[in-house]
Amino acid sequence: MEWINVTGKVGYFKGSVNIGYARISDKTGLIFDAGLDDQTMKKVIKQLESLGAPITHLFISHAHADHYGGAAHLQKKYDVYTYAPVFEEAILRNPMLEPLYLFHGTYPMNEWRNKFIEGKPIRVDEVVSLEGDRVLQIDEIPLQVLSLPGHSYNQYGIIFDGILFASDSYFSVETLEKHNIPFIVNGEATLATLHKLLAIECAGAFPGHGEYEENFKKIVQANIQFHEKILEEITDIIFGNNNKEGMTLDSLVGNACKNRKIEIKSVTSFMLFRTAITAYVTKLILKGRVELIVKDNQLFVSPLA
Ligand SMILES: [Zn+2]
Structure with a gap:
């Protein structure tokens, strides 16, 4: 190293x-x-x-x-x-x-x-x-x-x-692109933290994955856009085809990954993506866009407004 x-x-x-x-x-x-x-x-x-x-x-x-x-x-x-x-x-x-x-x-x-x-x-x-x-x-x-x-x-x-x-x-742009759907546990807090970083006064920063940069705020900005894009895609999938019923959480995971050409290769990896996608869903729930309901003994993400 x-x-x-x-x-x-x-x-x-x-x-x-x-x-x-x-x-x-x-x-x-x-x-x-x-x-x-x-x-x-x-x-x-x-x-x-x-x-x-x-x-x-x-x-x-x-x-x-x-x-x-x-x-x-x-x-x-x-x-x-x-x-x-x-x-x-x-x-x-x-x-x-x-x-x-x-x-x-x-x-x-x-x-x-x-x-x-x-x-x-x-x-x-x-x-x-x-x-x-x-x-x-x-x-x-x-x-x-x-x-x-x-x-x-x-x-x-x-x-x-x-x-x-x-x-x-925040992650380097290469890391974001590599994971494609980065691991998060809380969509709301992820974005709030990124906005907080934009206001921090310091001479430079280095992330866990990426390089030291004086102008790290442009990368933070790219992170914000990346997450907003994923949120938009997930919203489109849930609201797609005038689908009033919504879809099961598992099919949302499948579709959101497919949309980004992600091919999940292991059970553990599936669980990591499922956690991240559910974390974006919680942000949409807080915004009043969707709700999580149980129907036919399955967990559904349903569109609201
Ligand atoms: Zn980590």
């Missing part, structure tokens, strides 16, 4: 999932997110050691395995004081909660559990809870913490030395 130095105090290891680093003081350094697995974390530790960078703290932005899967290894090698957002922290301590929620509470079969949705459990030393955004003190040096929900239930980002560690609050 390539080390990208941004300000001297802040940089990140560029990979399919970026890992941030903040040199808080000569003796204190914080790793932001931990990558997918031990292998990734080993490379990061090796490079930080060769840079002579202190490793004392860890901040996990949200409980997705590609962001915390390497944390158990880091905790084994270094006694890192670990922060995590409230709620996400429960999943970090009990990682089976992710496959459990994706499969609607059914105890997940072994073949549904893999390192992409379930990492090793970690210790959380301090649960961070925000009422409004707040400042965390490490060695009396302030670190701003931001609430960035939508992609996950309670994702947090940080700002240090003027740089926003944005995690998955």
Whole structure:
């Protein structure tokens, strides 16, 4: 993984999932997110050691395995004081909660559990809870913490030395196009977070997937348009052919994916898309456009206005 130095105090290891680093003081350094697995974390530790960078703290932005899967290894090698957002922290301590929620509470079969949705459990030393955004003190040096929900239930980002560690609050355009329907759990919060990012004052930002940019707000804007387009398509599918009945949630998932030429290849992947599409539907419910009803013992998304 390539080390990208941004300000001297802040940089990140560029990979399919970026890992941030903040040199808080000569003796204190914080790793932001931990990558997918031990292998990734080993490379990061090796490079930080060769840079002579202190490793004392860890901040996990949200409980997705590609962001915390390497944390158990880091905790084994270094006694890192670990922060995590409230709620996400429960999943970090009990990682089976992710496959459990994706499969609607059914105890997940072994073949549904893999390192992409379930990492090793970690210790959380301090649960961070925000009422409004707040400042965390490490060695009396302030670190701003931001609430960035939508992609996950309670994702947090940080700002240090003027740089926003944005995690998955926005994606690079390439990442959006790759996933085509990005994973979200709350359509309303996803868009509110993106609008919040547009108003943030900082010198630049790097996302969990993508590159550091000073002008990151143009990418945030592209994210907003991307989500709005998906919402429009989903609305058209539900309202299509003067279909007053609407359609089952499962056929909406099938049609929305087909519309974007997505071919779902595994049961786990289906559950991820189903969660994301249902999250867009909840936004339409809040707007009063559709409702979720039960008909013939099936879950229907029905048009309203
Ligand atoms: Zn994520």
